[in-house]
Amino acid sequence: MWISLNICLYLSIYYIYAAFISDSCQLQERFKLNGMYQNGDFIIGGLFEVQNLKVFPELNFRTEPELPHCEEFYMASFQQALTMVFAINEINNNNLLPNITLGYQIYDNCLRLGVAFRAAISLVSGTEETFSNLNCTGPPPVIGIVGDPGSTQSIAISSVLGLFRVPMVSYYATCSCLSDRKKYPSFFRTIPSDAFQVRAMVQILKHFGWTWVGLLYSDDDYGIYAAQSFQQEMYWFGGCVAFSEILPYDNNRRDIQRIVEVIQTSTARVLVAFSTDLSSLMDELLLQNVTGKQWIASEAWTTTPVLQTAQYLPLLRGTLGIAIRRGQIQGLHDFLKGLRPDNNPKNSTIKIFWENMFECKFEVGGKNIAQEQGENKCSGQEDLSSTDTAFTDVSELRASYNVYKAVYALAHALHDLMHCEEGRGPFSKNGCADISNLKPWQLVHYLEKVNFTTGFGDHVSFNENGDALAIYDVMNWHPRSDGSIVVRTVGVVNEGATRGKVLKLDDDALYWNFETKKPPRSVCSESCHPGTRRVRRKGLPVCCFDCLPCGDGEISNTTDSPECFRCPDEFWSSPENDNCIPKEVEFLSYEDPLGISLTTASLLGTSFCALVMVIFALHRNTPIVRANNSELSFLLLVSLKLCFLCVLLFIGRPQLWTCQLRHAVFGISFVLCISSILVKTMVVIAVFKSSRPEGKSAIKWFGSAQQRGTVLALISTQVAICTVWLSTASPTPLKNSHYIRSKIVYECAIGSVAGFSMLLGYIGLLAAVSFLLAFMARKLPDNFNEAKFITFSMLVFCAVWIAFVPAYVSSPGKYAVAVEIFAILASSFGLLVAIFAPKCYIIILHPERNTKKAIMERPTQNK
Structure with a gap:
C-alpha cells in the first residue's frame, strides 16, 4: 500500500x-x-x-x-x-x-x-x-x-x-x-468526527448509567483514534474500560479466540465496538455461545446489512448504535x-453497474456483445423503475x-x-x-x-477545524417475525441543541435482548449512597471503588461523592451522614433528672436552714442557744440559706446575668458563712481565755460591735474581688464544642481565671484559718465544746473543696456544673449538720441537758 x-x-x-x-x-x-x-x-x-x-x-x-x-x-x-x-x-x-x-x-x-x-x-x-x-x-x-x-x-x-x-x-x-x-x-x-461520535455514544452510556464497558476497535486509523477519544471521554464521564482489544483485519483465528475469551471472562455487560468488519468475531461468539451482552455500535456498522441476518439474531438483537443523520432528497x-447506460467511455462505472444488474457485457466504445448474440440485454432500454435494490432505496x-x-x-x-x-x-x-x-x-x-440550510431543513456549516455540526440518529436493532433484524430510529443526539438535552431517547421504543426486557446493569462498583465516599481500589480502573462511611461530623449528600464534607461548627451529621442537623444544646436544666435532684437538694437544704432558724428562734432564751452567740448563729444560718439558694443560679440555660451572679453570690455567701464561723471560733477561744486570770482582758476585743465589724470587713474583701472580676473580665455564656463534638455545651465562661482563682482562694484561706483555730480549741474543758463541732465542719468543708478541684477539671459539659453544685451542697450540708445538728438534738430530744449547769460543767475523767 x-x-x-x-x-x-x-x-x-x-x-x-x-x-x-x-x-x-x-x-x-x-x-x-x-x-x-x-x-x-x-x-x-x-x-x-x-x-x-x-x-x-x-x-x-x-x-x-x-x-x-x-x-x-x-x-x-x-x-x-x-x-x-x-x-x-x-x-x-x-x-x-x-x-x-x-x-x-x-x-x-x-x-x-x-x-x-x-x-x-x-x-x-x-x-x-x-x-x-x-x-x-x-x-x-x-x-x-x-x-x-x-x-x-x-x-x-x-x-x-x-x-x-x-x-x-x-x-x-x-x-x-x-x-x-x-x-x-x-x-x-x-x-461529524469521531470525537463527536464518541461523545454521542458516551451520552447513551451516561443515560443508562453504564460505567463498566468493554472496548473493541479495529487496527486502523479509524479504530485507534476512536478508541483513544472514547477512553478519554469515559474518564471524564467517570466510567472506565473493562478491557480494550484490537480487532485484526486479517481475521486471525488465534486473535479472535483470545478476544472471545476476554469477553467471556469480563464482568462488563456492555460492549462498544469501533470497526467495520465484525463478522468473524460474531461467528466465533456464536460458536462459543457468548450471549447476554449489550452491544453499542459505532456509526461504521450501525446500519450495515451484513450483520442484520437471522444468524446473528441471538447475539445482536437489541443493539444500540448511532448513525449519521438520515435525510431526504427530493427527486x-x-x-x-x-x-x-451511454456510449461515453469515460463513464465506465455506469457500464459496470449495468453489467452487474443485467448480467451483460459492453466492449470499450459501448458495443453491446450480448445484443449481437441475440440476447435482449443491455440495450440501454431496460427500465429500473420496477427494480428494488440498495441502489434505488432512498428511505x-x-x-x-x-x-x-x-x-x-x-x-x-x-x-x-x-x-x-x-x-x-x-x-x-x-x-x-x-x-x-x-x-x-x-x-x-x-x-x-459557508452557511446554508438544506431542503430537508438541516443547517450546514463548518467550525474552525472544518468539522460539521454533530447530529446523530440513535438506532436500535429489533427482531422481525421472520428472524431477521430491522434497525429503527429511537432517538437523536444533537450537539448543536441550544435548549434541552443533547440526547433525546424514546425509552418505550427500545428493545432489550434480556429476559427482564430492561436495560442491564454494567458497573464495576455500585454507586455510593449519600453518607459515604468513594475510595478507589488500588490497581484497578477509576470506576472500581469501595464506599466508606463518612466520619462523625462529616456528610456527603450526593451519590458517588469523592469526599466527605465537615459540617459547620453549630451543626452535626445526621445518623445517616447525609445532611447536617443542628447540634444538640446541652446544659443542666430543670427538666433534666440530675437538675431535678440537685434542685430538690437545694430546696431541702434551704428548708432545713429555715427549720433550724425557727427552732433557734423559739428557744432563743435557752442556755444552749445563748451560749453559742445567737446573733452569729442566725447570721450563719442566713449565709447557709444563701449558699443553698445560689445553686439555683447554676441550673437552667446560661444567660449573661446568671453567669455574672452565680459565682459572685456563691463567693459572697460562703465568705459570709466562713467569716461567721471564724468569728464564732475566735469568740469561743476568747471566752475560754477570759476564764483565766491572765486572759481577762481578751474578751473586750470580741464584743458584738467587733464581731459585726470583722464579718463585714471579711465580706467586703470578697465583694471587692467580685467587683473587679465582673468589671474587667465578666463571665459570659459560651457555646462549647470541645467536650463533645456532637453537642454544644452551653456553659458560663469564667472570663478571668485569675479572678475565679482569687475568689476560691480567699474562701479557702478563711476556711483554713477557721480550721486551724478550731483545731487549737478542740480540747477545751467545757462539756459542750463548740470548737469540736467547728473543727469537724471545717474538716468536711475543706475535704469537699479539695476533692472538687480535680473532679471539676475532669468533668465534661453539664457535669462540671453538677460537680460544682454538689460541692456547694455537700459543704453547706456539712456545715449545717456539723454545727447545728448537735444543738437541735439537745433542744428537741434532751431538754434536760439544755441548762446552764449542764453546759458549764466539765466532763468527768475516768481514772
Missing part, C-alpha cells in the same frame, strides 16, 4: 521535473481508473468506494506493474456517487450559480489507498494531455474533491492536497485526527430509476445525504466567491478572486464561512 503511494509521489515529482526541462507540459501516462465524467465550467472531483480490490498487483521493480482490477460492485456506494451527479445537475438547473455550469470527474477508489491516491493525483493533474504555457500553469483541473470516504485514504490524500490548498470535503471520514488544521488545512467534512429516487439516505451536502457546500462557497464586491473582498487590498483564474485556496476561504 505505502509502496504504491511512494511510487505515485515519485511519478508526480518526475512529471514536474520533466515539465521544467521541456518547452511544453505533457502528461506522461494516465492511470486506468473507473469513473464518470461530465464537462463544465468548473469541475468537482469525487472519490467513492464503488468496488473492492481484493488483490493488489505485486511489484517486482523490473517490469511495469499490472493495472489493478476491482471486483464486487457495491450498489449503496454507487448510489452515493450518483447522488453527487444528481446534486450537480440540480445546481446547474437552479439559480444558485447563474451562468456557471458545474461538471464532475468521479473515480472509484476500490477501497484501496493506492487506488485512491492515484485517483486523487489524476483529479488534481487534470484531463488535459498537454499545456502550451511554458510555466505549465492553467486553470485548476478540479475546484474541490468530494471524498474520500475512508479515514486512512483521507489522511494520505489531504496531506498532499493541503500543500496546494485544494479543498477536500469528505462525506464519511470520521477520524478525529483530521481535525488538525495545521496538518490538513483544506480538509472539510459533512459527517433522487426518480433520477436513480431513470439511469441509462435511508445517510452517506448519500452527506454527499449531497458536500456538493452544495462547494457550490455555496463558489456562489459567495462570485458575489464578492471589489473593494470589500477578503484578499489582498480588499480584492476578490478572479473567476477566470480561480485558485483553490481562495475557495477554501469561502468554504470555511
Whole structure:
C-alpha cells in the first residue's frame, strides 16, 4: 500500500521535473481508473468506494506493474456517487450559480489507498494531455474533491492536497485526527468526527448509567483514534474500560479466540465496538455461545446489512448504535430509476453497474456483445423503475445525504466567491478572486464561512477545524417475525441543541435482548449512597471503588461523592451522614433528672436552714442557744440559706446575668458563712481565755460591735474581688464544642481565671484559718465544746473543696456544673449538720441537758 503511494509521489515529482526541462507540459501516462465524467465550467472531483480490490498487483521493480482490477460492485456506494451527479445537475438547473455550469470527474477508489491516491493525483493533474504555457500553469483541473470516504485514504490524500490548498470535503471520514488544521488545512467534512461520535455514544452510556464497558476497535486509523477519544471521554464521564482489544483485519483465528475469551471472562455487560468488519468475531461468539451482552455500535456498522441476518439474531438483537443523520432528497429516487447506460467511455462505472444488474457485457466504445448474440440485454432500454435494490432505496439516505451536502457546500462557497464586491473582498487590498483564474485556496476561504440550510431543513456549516455540526440518529436493532433484524430510529443526539438535552431517547421504543426486557446493569462498583465516599481500589480502573462511611461530623449528600464534607461548627451529621442537623444544646436544666435532684437538694437544704432558724428562734432564751452567740448563729444560718439558694443560679440555660451572679453570690455567701464561723471560733477561744486570770482582758476585743465589724470587713474583701472580676473580665455564656463534638455545651465562661482563682482562694484561706483555730480549741474543758463541732465542719468543708478541684477539671459539659453544685451542697450540708445538728438534738430530744449547769460543767475523767 505505502509502496504504491511512494511510487505515485515519485511519478508526480518526475512529471514536474520533466515539465521544467521541456518547452511544453505533457502528461506522461494516465492511470486506468473507473469513473464518470461530465464537462463544465468548473469541475468537482469525487472519490467513492464503488468496488473492492481484493488483490493488489505485486511489484517486482523490473517490469511495469499490472493495472489493478476491482471486483464486487457495491450498489449503496454507487448510489452515493450518483447522488453527487444528481446534486450537480440540480445546481446547474437552479439559480444558485447563474451562468456557471458545474461538471464532475468521479473515480472509484476500490477501497484501496493506492487506488485512491492515484485517483486523487489524476483529479488534481487534470484531463488535459498537454499545456502550451511554458510555466505549465492553467486553470485548476478540479475546484474541490468530494471524498474520500475512508479515514486512512483521507489522511494520505489531504496531506498532499493541503500543500496546494485544494479543498477536500469528505462525506464519511470520521477520524478525529483530521481535525488538525495545521496538518490538513483544506480538509472539510459533512459527517461529524469521531470525537463527536464518541461523545454521542458516551451520552447513551451516561443515560443508562453504564460505567463498566468493554472496548473493541479495529487496527486502523479509524479504530485507534476512536478508541483513544472514547477512553478519554469515559474518564471524564467517570466510567472506565473493562478491557480494550484490537480487532485484526486479517481475521486471525488465534486473535479472535483470545478476544472471545476476554469477553467471556469480563464482568462488563456492555460492549462498544469501533470497526467495520465484525463478522468473524460474531461467528466465533456464536460458536462459543457468548450471549447476554449489550452491544453499542459505532456509526461504521450501525446500519450495515451484513450483520442484520437471522444468524446473528441471538447475539445482536437489541443493539444500540448511532448513525449519521438520515435525510431526504427530493427527486433522487426518480433520477436513480431513470439511469441509462451511454456510449461515453469515460463513464465506465455506469457500464459496470449495468453489467452487474443485467448480467451483460459492453466492449470499450459501448458495443453491446450480448445484443449481437441475440440476447435482449443491455440495450440501454431496460427500465429500473420496477427494480428494488440498495441502489434505488432512498428511505435511508445517510452517506448519500452527506454527499449531497458536500456538493452544495462547494457550490455555496463558489456562489459567495462570485458575489464578492471589489473593494470589500477578503484578499489582498480588499480584492476578490478572479473567476477566470480561480485558485483553490481562495475557495477554501469561502468554504470555511459557508452557511446554508438544506431542503430537508438541516443547517450546514463548518467550525474552525472544518468539522460539521454533530447530529446523530440513535438506532436500535429489533427482531422481525421472520428472524431477521430491522434497525429503527429511537432517538437523536444533537450537539448543536441550544435548549434541552443533547440526547433525546424514546425509552418505550427500545428493545432489550434480556429476559427482564430492561436495560442491564454494567458497573464495576455500585454507586455510593449519600453518607459515604468513594475510595478507589488500588490497581484497578477509576470506576472500581469501595464506599466508606463518612466520619462523625462529616456528610456527603450526593451519590458517588469523592469526599466527605465537615459540617459547620453549630451543626452535626445526621445518623445517616447525609445532611447536617443542628447540634444538640446541652446544659443542666430543670427538666433534666440530675437538675431535678440537685434542685430538690437545694430546696431541702434551704428548708432545713429555715427549720433550724425557727427552732433557734423559739428557744432563743435557752442556755444552749445563748451560749453559742445567737446573733452569729442566725447570721450563719442566713449565709447557709444563701449558699443553698445560689445553686439555683447554676441550673437552667446560661444567660449573661446568671453567669455574672452565680459565682459572685456563691463567693459572697460562703465568705459570709466562713467569716461567721471564724468569728464564732475566735469568740469561743476568747471566752475560754477570759476564764483565766491572765486572759481577762481578751474578751473586750470580741464584743458584738467587733464581731459585726470583722464579718463585714471579711465580706467586703470578697465583694471587692467580685467587683473587679465582673468589671474587667465578666463571665459570659459560651457555646462549647470541645467536650463533645456532637453537642454544644452551653456553659458560663469564667472570663478571668485569675479572678475565679482569687475568689476560691480567699474562701479557702478563711476556711483554713477557721480550721486551724478550731483545731487549737478542740480540747477545751467545757462539756459542750463548740470548737469540736467547728473543727469537724471545717474538716468536711475543706475535704469537699479539695476533692472538687480535680473532679471539676475532669468533668465534661453539664457535669462540671453538677460537680460544682454538689460541692456547694455537700459543704453547706456539712456545715449545717456539723454545727447545728448537735444543738437541735439537745433542744428537741434532751431538754434536760439544755441548762446552764449542764453546759458549764466539765466532763468527768475516768481514772
